Amino acid sequence: MELVSRMMDGSIPGGPEHPERGGWFGFRLNQDHKIEHLAELPLLAGVTRKQLKAIAKITEVREVPAGTELTRVGEPGDEFFVLVDGKARVEVSARKRVSLKPGDFFGEISLLDGGPRSATVVTETPARLMVITRRDFARLLAEAPDLNRAVMAVLCKRLRQAEQALSA
Numbered sequence: 001m002e003l004v005s006r007m008m009d010g011s012i013p014g015g016p017e018h019p020e021r022g023g024w025f026g027f028r029l030n031q032d033h034k035i036e037h038l039a040e041l042p043l044l045a046g047v048t049r050k051q052l053k054a055i056a057k058i059t060e061v062r063e064v065p066a067g068t069e070l071t072r073v074g075e076p077g078d079e080f081f082v083l084v085d086g087k088a089r090v091e092v093s094a095r096k097r098v099s100l101k102p103g104d105f106f107g108e109i110s111l112l113d114g115g116p117r118s119a120t121v122v123t124e125t126p127a128r129l130m131v132i133t134r135r136d137f138a139r140l141l142a143e144a145p146d147l148n149r150a151v152m153a154v155l156c157k158r159l160r161q162a163e164q165a166l167s168a
Contacts, residue, residue: 029061029084029130037084037130042158043108046150054144058136063128070121070129077110077117078134086127091120099124108155111137 029037034056038044044052061084064070070081070088088100100106106121111134141148 029128031056034059034061034130037082037103040103041082041105043105043151043154045154047147051144051147051150054140054147055132058140059130059132061128062131063126064123066123066125066127068123068127070123071107071117071119073118073120074116076114077107078114080107080111080132080134080137081105081121082130084128084130087124088121088127089124091122092118110134112155 031053035049035052038052038055038059044055047055066086071077071079073091082105083100083102085102088104090098090100090106092098100121106119107117109115110117111132114134141151
């Protein structure tokens with residue numbers, strides 16, 4: 001705990017006030033790192049390298065402390081998140097909680113419909129996330145119809161898998 005406190009107050013380099021040193025996680029996420037993380041997402045399985053570069057350009061990197069509420073059930077959603085570093089938990093109900101680890105993502109449906117969140121997501125540790133806003137993603141889809149088709153195909157596949165799991 002003392003280490004985090006000292007990083008926060010600036011007495012140890014590497015905290016959020018030293019972005020040139022990469023914040024809490026030791027290095028900055030440049031465009032190539034963003035592309036690497038995006039390429040690993042099943043949601044973007046069908047997209048080209050050029051399309052990944054375009055998505056990386058609209059991706060913001062955020063570092064947040066433990067206990068940060070990223071989404072709240074029932075509230076409108078307009079952001080998609082990829083957990084790069086740290087841990088978070090998804091709270092679907094009082095009894096159902098799911099842990100998230102680096103590489104996991106959430107909020108993808110909100111990119112398309114902006115509807116209410118189906119779960120609350122809270123960071124359990126300090127976390128670094130890549131975030132894409134609905135507005136930026138919609139603009140990108142309008143400019144790149146091939147990307148639209150690739151994302152829709154993956155979402156349809158995930159929907160079919162969810163339906164099969166429910167009926168099994």
